[in-house]
């Protein structure tokens with residue numbers, strides 16, 4: 001388990017993270033969401049033991065990453081750019097990774113073949129998408145139990161993005177690893193995250209268990225002969241409205257509003273699939289969604 005307890009971080013008198021608490025259970029996928037500059041990368045770098053917290057403590061399997069650095073063997077941080085690797089060949093990087101991790105070279109080679117990488121190539125000759133995929137292949141070949149991914153799909157086209165998300169999902173399903181993924185993209189996270197942590201201006205603004213969340217609300221599309229009655233509007237969150245058709249978010253156990261809608265004889269009344277974005281827009285002001 002990863003435990004972040006009362007962690008703050010200041011750089012050059014600028015307080016970047018403030019009293020951050022959360023934990024990540026084994027075998028789960030945690031989404032770390034927040035706007036540019038919210039502190040996601042700084043937090044991941046601290047969990048990986050690259051940056052030291054100013055206050056508070058981070059433990060991985062009850063070991064403090066700074067006091068017992070051998071635990072770092074179990075934590076891999078994948079930055080949002082593979083630039084640090086670009087002057088090396090694949091075999092040089094493998095040598096380096098073998099020094100640090102229990103690197104599974106056979107599995108690594110299988111993955112390179114699967115994704116049609118030229119094993120003699122230099123990283124600087126890879127495209128941006130290939131670099132991103134290569135970094136993930138490296139990370140998932142380490143046998144580390146905790147993998148921290150900093151915006152793994154940022155700036156990639158939809159095809160490579162899909163490939164990468166599918167690769168992460170497969171690795172998580174097959175192995176007992178915990179993954180933290182930082183992202184601006186709620187739509188990507190909701191497909192794979194069990195748990196979402198929302199960072200806002202350096203603090204944990206909210207934590208969400210995906211399963212609970214989806215059973216907590218209903219998204220319904222309604223239309224009436226005239227416009228949406230005001231007494232219904234006041235009882236629910238209006239996600240969108242176009243002509244006579246309105247899309248509403250209501251609490252799943254809100255039988256009163258459901259009854260009000262039915263009593264108003266809607267000409268259309270249907271449940272729609274609920275997305276994480278809907279809930280953010282309705283409940284958290286929507287300002288987090290930055291695609």
Ligand SMILES: Nc1ncnc2c1ncn2[C@@H]1O[C@H](COP(=O)(O)OP(=O)(O)OP(=O)(O)O)[C@@H](O)[C@H]1O
Nearest residue numbers: 011012014016034035036037038039040041042043
């Ligand atoms: N080495 C540094 N020196 C000074 N300030 C820093 C340093 N690293 C990060 N910061 C500041 O800390 C804040 C948080 O940065 P961080 O990169 O952690 O945010 P982020 O949520 O990952 O942002 P993004 O989504 O844009 O990648 C920013 O205001 C940034 O300018």
